[in-house]
Amino acid sequence: MLEGLLIGLQTALSFQMLAMVIGGCLIGTFIGMLPGLGPMSIIAIMIPVAISMGDPAAALILLAGVYYGAIFGGSTSSILLNAPGVAGTVATSFDGFPMAKQGKAGKALTIAAVASFCGGTIGAILLMIFAPALSSVALLFHSAEYFALMVVGLSAIAAFAGTGQVAKALLMTVLGLMMATVGEGALFNMPRFTMGIMDLQSGFGFITLAMAMFALPEALFLVLKPRSANAANSGEIKDMRITRAEARAIAPVIGRQSIQGFFIGVLPGAGATIASFLGYAVERNIAPKHEQEEFGKGSIKGLAAPETANNAACTGSFVPLLTLGIPGSGTTAILLGALIALNVTPGPRLMIDEPQIFWAVIMSMFIGNLVLLVLNLPLIPYIAKILAIPRNYLIPFILFFTLMGAYIGQNNATELLFLVGFGVCATALRFADYPLAPLLIGFILGGMLEDNFSRSMQLYDGISFIWERPMTLGLLVIAALLIVLPTYRAQRARMRAKGVADGD
Amino acid sequence: MALDRWIALVILCICLAYGYAAWFTMDQGLAPFMQRNPIWPSTFPKVLSILGIIAAGIIVLGLEKSVVKEADIDYRRLGEYHLWQAILLLVLMVLYALSLRPLGFISSNIAFLVLGAFILGERKWHIMLLAAVIATAVVWYLVQQVLGIYLRPFPGFIGG
Numbered sequence: 001m002l003e004g005l006l007i008g009l010q011t012a013l014s015f016q017m018l019a020m021v022i023g024g025c026l027i028g029t030f031i032g033m034l035p036g037l038g039p040m041s042i043i044a045i046m047i048p049v050a051i052s053m054g055d056p057a058a059a060l061i062l063l064a065g066v067y068y069g070a071i072f073g074g075s076t077s078s079i080l081l082n083a084p085g086v087a088g089t090v091a092t093s094f095d096g097f098p099m100a101k102q103g104k105a106g107k108a109l110t111i112a113a114v115a116s117f118c119g120g121t122i123g124a125i126l127l128m129i130f131a132p133a134l135s136s137v138a139l140l141f142h143s144a145e146y147f148a149l150m151v152v153g154l155s156a157i158a159a160f161a162g163t164g165q166v167a168k169a170l171l172m173t174v175l176g177l178m179m180a181t182v183g184e185g186a187l188f189n190m191p192r193f194t195m196g197i198m199d200l201q202s203g204f205g206f207i208t209l210a211m212a213m214f215a216l217p218e219a220l221f222l223v224l225k226p227r228s229a230n231a232a233n234s235g236e237i238k239d240m241r242i243t244r245a246e247a248r249a250i251a252p253v254i255g256r257q258s259i260q261g262f263f264i265g266v267l268p269g270a271g272a273t274i275a276s277f278l279g280y281a282v283e284r285n286i287a288p289k290h291e292q293e294e295f296g297k298g299s300i301k302g303l304a305a306p307e308t309a310n311n312a313a314c315t316g317s318f319v320p321l322l323t324l325g326i327p328g329s330g331t332t333a334i335l336l337g338a339l340i341a342l343n344v345t346p347g348p349r350l351m352i353d354e355p356q357i358f359w360a361v362i363m364s365m366f367i368g369n370l371v372l373l374v375l376n377l378p379l380i381p382y383i384a385k386i387l388a389i390p391r392n393y394l395i396p397f398i399l400f401f402t403l404m405g406a407y408i409g410q411n412n413a414t415e416l417l418f419l420v421g422f423g424v425c426a427t428a429l430r431f432a433d434y435p436l437a438p439l440l441i442g443f444i445l446g447g448m449l450e451d452n453f454s455r456s457m458q459l460y461d462g463i464s465f466i467w468e469r470p471m472t473l474g475l476l477v478i479a480a481l482l483i484v485l486p487t488y489r490a491q492r493a494r495m496r497a498k499g500v501a502d503g504d
Numbered sequence: 505m506a507l508d509r510w511i512a513l514v515i516l517c518i519c520l521a522y523g524y525a526a527w528f529t530m531d532q533g534l535a536p537f538m539q540r541n542p543i544w545p546s547t548f549p550k551v552l553s554i555l556g557i558i559a560a561g562i563i564v565l566g567l568e569k570s571v572v573k574e575a576d577i578d579y580r581r582l583g584e585y586h587l588w589q590a591i592l593l594l595v596l597m598v599l600y601a602l603s604l605r606p607l608g609f610i611s612s613n614i615a616f617l618v619l620g621a622f623i624l625g626e627r628k629w630h631i632m633l634l635a636a637v638i639a640t641a642v643v644w645y646l647v648q649q650v651l652g653i654y655l656r657p658f659p660g661f662i663g664g
Contacts, residue, residue, distance in 0.1 A: 167567075168508070171515060171559035174552055178522055181549050190533075190545050193525060223593060223624070224585040393635060396620030399597060400613070404643060407604070416601030420594055432508035450548045457543040 005128075008359025011057055012367060020062040021364050025371045028069020033077045039070035043334050047341075056342040057357045061364040063335055064318075068120060068368050071272065071314055072376060075112045075307055080105060081398065082218045088272030088310040090214070090437055091280040095295065095302035102298055106381070110242060111300055112307045113376055115254055119308035120369035122258035123265070123315030128362055130266075131323050144456035144465040148475035150449045153274045155479040156281055158438050159486050166487050169438045172429075176439040179204055180446020199414040208419050209443055211402040213436045216423030219398045221430075222391065250304040253283055261309030265316025272310040272317070273444060277437070279309030315365060322346055322358060512563035519560055523553030592623045609647075609655035613640045 011017060024046075031042045046066050050059035074089040079096035092112065099108040141149070154177075158169040182193045183203025194200040242250075257279045264275040283305035284295045295302040314331075321332045339346055350358055406419045426436055456465045456472075467473055526549035534544060596619055603612040617636035618629075626632055647655055 167559050167562040171512065171556065171563060174519075174556040174559055175515060178519075178549070178552050178556065181552070192530065192545055192549070193522070220590050220593075223590045224587065390626075392621050392624040392626035393632075395593075395624055396617050397639065399593065399620060400617060400639070403597065403600060403616075404647075413601050413604050416604070417598065420597045420601065424594065428507075429511065432506075432511050434508065434511065453548060454543045457547070458541065461542050 004355050004359045005363070007356050008361075008363035011356050011360035012061065012363035017058060017061055017360070017364065018367065020058050021065045021367050022371050022375070024062045024065020025069040025072075025368055025375065028066035028071075029073040029076070029372070029376060030069075032070030032073025039067050039074075039331050042066055042070050043331055047334065047338050050338055051341050054342070056339060056344045056354075057360045059338060059342055060335070060357065060361050061368075063338060064361060064364055065368045065371075067314060067331060067335075068116075068311070068365075068372055071310060072113070072116050072372050075116070075310075076109060079108045079112060079303075082214065088276050088313075089306070090210075090273070090440065091276040091306035092303065092310075093214070094280065094306075094437075095297075095299050098296070098298035099300075099303065104298065107242065107300075108303060110377065111246075111250065111303050113373055114242070115250070115257075115304040115307035116311045117369050117373040118254045119258045119261060119311035120315055120372075121366060122255075123262045123312035124362060124365040124369070126259070126262045126312075127315055127319060127365070131319050140471075142456070142469070143452040143459070144469050144472045145475065147449060147452040147456055148472040148479070150445050150452065152475050152479045152482070153278065154438075154442060154445060154449075155482040156278055159281075159482045165433075165435075166483060168433075169435050170483065172434055172436065173438040173442040176442025176444075177446040177449070179209070179439075180443045181450065199412060204418065204443070205406060205415055208406040208415050209422060210440055211406055212419050212422030213426045213440050215398060215402045216419065217427040217430050217436075219395055219402070220423070220427050222395055222398075246300055250300055253301050253304045254308045257283065257305050257308035258312045261312030262316040264309070265313030266319045272313040273441065275313035275316075276306035276310040277441065279305040311369075318361070318365075322350060322361070509564055509566065512560050516557065516560035516564055519553055519556035522549065523557060526550045526553050589623055589625075593620060596620060596623065605656070606659065608658040609644055610640055610657040611659060613643075 012021075027046070028039070028042060032039065043063055043066055046063060050062050053059050053062070071088060075092045075096065078089045078093035079100050082093050082097040096108045096112065099105065154173050158173045159166055180203070182200055184191050184201060191201055260282065261272075261275040261279055264278060265272065280295075280302060283301055284292060287295070287299075287301060291299065291301065317332050321336060336346060344350070344354065344357060402419065403416055406415050407413070429436060457463065459465065460468065465472060466476060526546045530546040530549070531544060538544065596616060600612055600616045603615075607615075614633075614636045617639065618632050621632045621636075644655065644657065648657075
């Protein structure tokens with residue numbers, strides 16, 4: 001391994017490679033900040049550039065840099081505008097945006113940068129150690145387990161997204177899953193629930209839905225009720241420093257979430273999104289009672305957890321790509337396409353045949369994370385200037401970016417009408433205190449969930465896979481417990497409260 | 505009945521319609537060879553419709569008491585907020601969507617940004633126009649040249 005490390009360092013520390021890392025991170029950060037342009041679209045844009053370079057190591061390093069930059073940039077817009085352009089940073093806005101509203105945008109961005117850096121770096125160390133071993137674990141997972149794993153993820157999100165209102169969160173998840181069934185499925189050559197509308201043939205666009213669920217209601221709320229307090233502290237980024245007590249509070253969170261996020265990222269299909277939501281949920285559950293109430297209102301732990309987890313998961317998602325040649329997420333699938341175009345076949349033999357590529361990528365992860373920290377921390381006050389733009393200009397521009405994001409993704413003007421329609425629905429749902437994140441996550445995972453479910457049904461000729469595969473059964477039991485327990489606990493707490501009141 | 509239960513009722517109706525489509529209409533056109541498959545295109549939607557109906561029913565019937573939280577915006581006092589601005593902006597977005605093809609990207613976009621700021625109460629025309637033109641030009645260049653997506657810049661009769 002030491003030899004490999006040296007080879008990697010030698011390759012990654014050349015001037016050209018350093019320029020690639022820095023350039024990739026900067027491009028990724030700036031484009032990632034725009035709501036609607038996630039890492040997938042940015043990497044897709046950069047592919048022609050990367051392929052024209054001709055050097056696979058340089059291309060992969062550039063694209064990896066763009067990937068990290070985009071995730072970091074996405075968390076910036078989540079914190080400042082509550083407009084996550086990337087599913088993986090939705091959880092960041094839960095606590096990041098309240099912090100920004102309280103005038104602590106600088107501190108929130110600093111915590112995000114530090115958490116991202118730690119998550120990415122620890123993830124890269126774990127990748128170095130576990131890449132060979134983990135490939136064998138990932139191979140144990142069949143479609144039945146993937147199905148069960150996604151059910152666990154969804155029920156965890158439903159159980160934790162709305163405390164005390166599991167039914168609402170569950171309903172939103174199911175609604176998201178239903179929306180995912182609109183259009184043509186991968187396994188059946190048959191349009192479903194399109195109501196004869198041609199534009200629905202390919203289903204709803206993910207970006208459209210994400211914009212409609214988060215960016216649009218936020219903009220409408222800004223219109224409905226101008227925040228007078230916002231004008232006072234906007235743009236003024238003071239107090240970027242993290243106090244010693246805060247550092248001590250988030251250090252264990254970062255440690256736990258780096259490891260958890262990495263392992264979730266390794267599982268194909270899970271990725272940064274689930275890692276960030278699960279990370280948020282887990283940290284919220286194990287936090288002491290008084291801190292639990294802080295979550296969702298600007299808790300630093302609630303911000304550090306998803307930020308660490310999504311970066312660690314990004315690193316983790318490279319494991320199946322580099323060791324098995326199986327992309328675990330949309331982004332790594334695009335990377336796989338780029339590598340094949342450069343005549344490199346990722347897989348178990350990559351480490352043996354072309355060690356310089358494998359190790360250079362790992363080394364560039366360290367460098368990329370360092371670049372992000374060093375470049376972005378000083379830039380934060382300037383990035384946050386976005387808050388100083390007067391409301392009259394900012395709102396039309398937010399609306400414009402949501403419209404553009406939806407339009408570019410599908411190149412279809414009907415998509416914009418869907419955007420407005422869903423935006424109005426989402427605003428109504430927010431009025432009634434329905435959690436919207438479960439809907440979006442259900443929508444994202446819906447397709448994969450159904451595919452894996454169908455595949456296991458076909459393999460076992462029925463639903464017998466549920467009891468014939470112990471791991472599947474175990475995961476599904478966990479999922480059921482996740483839904484039932486909070487309801488039961490709330491019921492008991494209510495009974496007890498009633499009892500106290502009666503017995504008085 | 506509170507707003508959340510009304511919404512749950514609407515969603516319940518959606519779930520019922522969805523369930524009706526899944527249970528009674530989807531399997532008719534199924535090819536015979538696909539009927540021997542353990543999984544049909546309607547299997548997953550059938551499961552979902554039942555889950556959805558149960559979850560919506562719980563809320564409609566008020567079986568799960570939720571804690572009433574002080575929301576950011578209270579919908580009961582909607583009239584006190586800038587409701588008209590919000591509605592006008594939504595109408596503007598719809599108009600933008602409809603005019604994007606016939607009017608061209610640059611024209612409809614500048615109009616959208618200027619009118620959007622106007623609705624919100626901005627009256628400094630020169631700044632509005634300048635910001636709109638610069639932003640539109642930059643985005644158009646990025647989309648057209650870098651991404652290679654064709655957007656008709658001007659209305660058809662000017663030659664866009």
